[in-house]
Amino acid sequence: MRWGTLGLMIEEADCNQESVLRIQQRVPLAPLTTLELGGTASFFASIDSVGVAKEAIRWANRNSRPVAILGGGSNVVVSDDGYRGLVLRAALRGVQLRDDGATVRVTAAAGEPWDDLVEMTVTENLAGLECLSGIPGWVGATPIQNVGAYGQDVAMAIEGVRVLDLKNLEEKTLAREACGFGYRTSTFREIPNHFMVLSVTFALERHGRPKIEYGELRRSLEIGGTTPSLAEVRQAVLGLRRSKSMVIEASDPNRLSAGSFFVNPVVDALTLATMIERARNSGVLGSSENVPNFPVDGQSFKVSAAWLIEKAGFAKGLRRGACGISSAHALALVHHGGGTTRDLLTLAQDIRDAVRLQFDVELQPEPVFLGFPTANPLAASR
Numbered sequence: 001m002r003w004g005t006l007g008l009m010i011e012e013a014d015c016n017q018e019s020v021l022r023i024q025q026r027v028p029l030a031p032l033t034t035l036e037l038g039g040t041a042s043f044f045a046s047i048d049s050v051g052v053a054k055e056a057i058r059w060a061n062r063n064s065r066p067v068a069i070l071g072g073g074s075n076v077v078v079s080d081d082g083y084r085g086l087v088l089r090a091a092l093r094g095v096q097l098r099d100d101g102a103t104v105r106v107t108a109a110a111g112e113p114w115d116d117l118v119e120m121t122v123t124e125n126l127a128g129l130e131c132l133s134g135i136p137g138w139v140g141a142t143p144i145q146n147v148g149a150y151g152q153d154v155a156m157a158i159e160g161v162r163v164l165d166l167k168n169l170e171e172k173t174l175a176r177e178a179c180g181f182g183y184r185t186s187t188f189r190e191i192p193n194h195f196m197v198l199s200v201t202f203a204l205e206r207h208g209r210p211k212i213e214y215g216e217l218r219r220s221l222e223i224g225g226t227t228p229s230l231a232e233v234r235q236a237v238l239g240l241r242r243s244k245s246m247v248i249e250a251s252d253p254n255r256l257s258a259g260s261f262f263v264n265p266v267v268d269a270l271t272l273a274t275m276i277e278r279a280r281n282s283g284v285l286g287s288s289e290n291v292p293n294f295p296v297d298g299q300s301f302k303v304s305a306a307w308l309i310e311k312a313g314f315a316k317g318l319r320r321g322a323c324g325i326s327s328a329h330a331l332a333l334v335h336h337g338g339g340t341t342r343d344l345l346t347l348a349q350d351i352r353d354a355v356r357l358q359f360d361v362e363l364q365p366e367p368v369f370l371g372f373p374t375a376n377p378l379a380a381s382r
């Protein structure tokens with residue numbers, strides 16, 4: 001084993017595997033994120049095996065450096081000050097299929113591009129992920145926020161998540177029930193930097209029917225007498241997402257974003273009634289109009305955050321210097337180049353404050369934050 005000073009690139013052979021731990025210094029994180037914002041990681045390593053992950057964490061412990069995990073960078077906001085510890089990019093690769101009759105178990109390593117996996121499952125005629133087409137990022141990040149779209153979320157298909165415990169370096173598999181999945185959340189999100197996700201196993205149904213319960217998707221498929229194929233559902237979802245700049249494409253002026261910036265608030269009936277009353281009293285809502293909401297269970301209602309944002313005075317396409325709101329969707333904050341994370345968060349705070357003033361509901365950010373003193377820097381402000 002060879003040790004350099006902290007000022008040098010350090011290479012260590014992992015005795016059990018062929019891959020090598022390379023720790024780099026002062027690595028810009030902005031190019032590794034879809035927002036293209038934020039500072040540098042003091043130390044950085046791309047992780048392509050479990051052995052290398054363990055070596056990296058031991059290195060961080062020996063050098064008293066905190067550790068943060070990065071995936072595909074599509075749902076993260078990096079501080080302008082960067083991260084003063086070791087950033088591990090969970091870039092493990094590999095996909096395995098286990099055919100158990102009607103159920104096919106697909107295990108994908110954390111660094112597999114998410115949409116490539118969805119495309120493969122649709123091509124193989126495996127139902128369960130088709131509505132999650134076109135979402136950017138890597139597999140390992142999907143359990144963190146329980147990624148969902150068009151009536152499906154990953155928790156519906158996840159059988160288990162293989163993790164590395166960053167505290168004791170133990171590997172284990174968490175069954176779905178142990179992951180604490182909820183609406184756009186999980187144990188991984190509630191207790192950040194406790195585990196590195198190594199791989200995710202999905203239980204998918206061979207020749208299963210696609211899930212077409214989401215109204216907008218149903219309408220776009222113009223369902224007649226026949227059930228659309230998984231491939232047709234995938235194409236429909238991709239079309240819908242493209243129309244809202246939710247598929248990252250080089251020519252799209254809204255492409256630098258972290259997708260939805262806020263989570264749709266889930267409120268109880270009384271809070272919803274108060275919101276509607278306040279909106280009517282202030283003239284934001286006509287007497288026959290309603291706040292768009294969807295029942296979650298008998299007692300709570302999901303409210304469209306995009307609607308709240310627009311009604312609070314923040315229109316699609318609004319621009320504030322280098323940052324703004326997507327011209328295709330009010331829920332996505334975008335970076336137009338040359339900006340800072342502070343610019344983006346100032347806009348996010350203004351939106352949150354306006355929604356709170358207008359509707360008395362607190363919008364929560366959807367992305368995770370890297371390099372900030374708290375897990376939610378918006379909560380600490382004002």
Ligand code: NAP
Pocket residue numbers: 147148149150151213214215216244246259260264294302303304305306331366
């Ligand atoms: P939208 O049509 O503007 O509707 C606003 C919100 O209302 C949606 O977020 C959705 O909640 C909810 N909604 C609409 N119709 C619904 C129905 N029939 N049943 C239950 N809830 C309904 O939606 P959008 O913003 O364009 O997004 C379309 C889909 O893509 C949504 O499912 C959204 O979550 C998803 N998406 C997910 C991410 C992410 O996971 N990061 C990013 C971008 C878009 P839900 O969000 O709960 O579906």
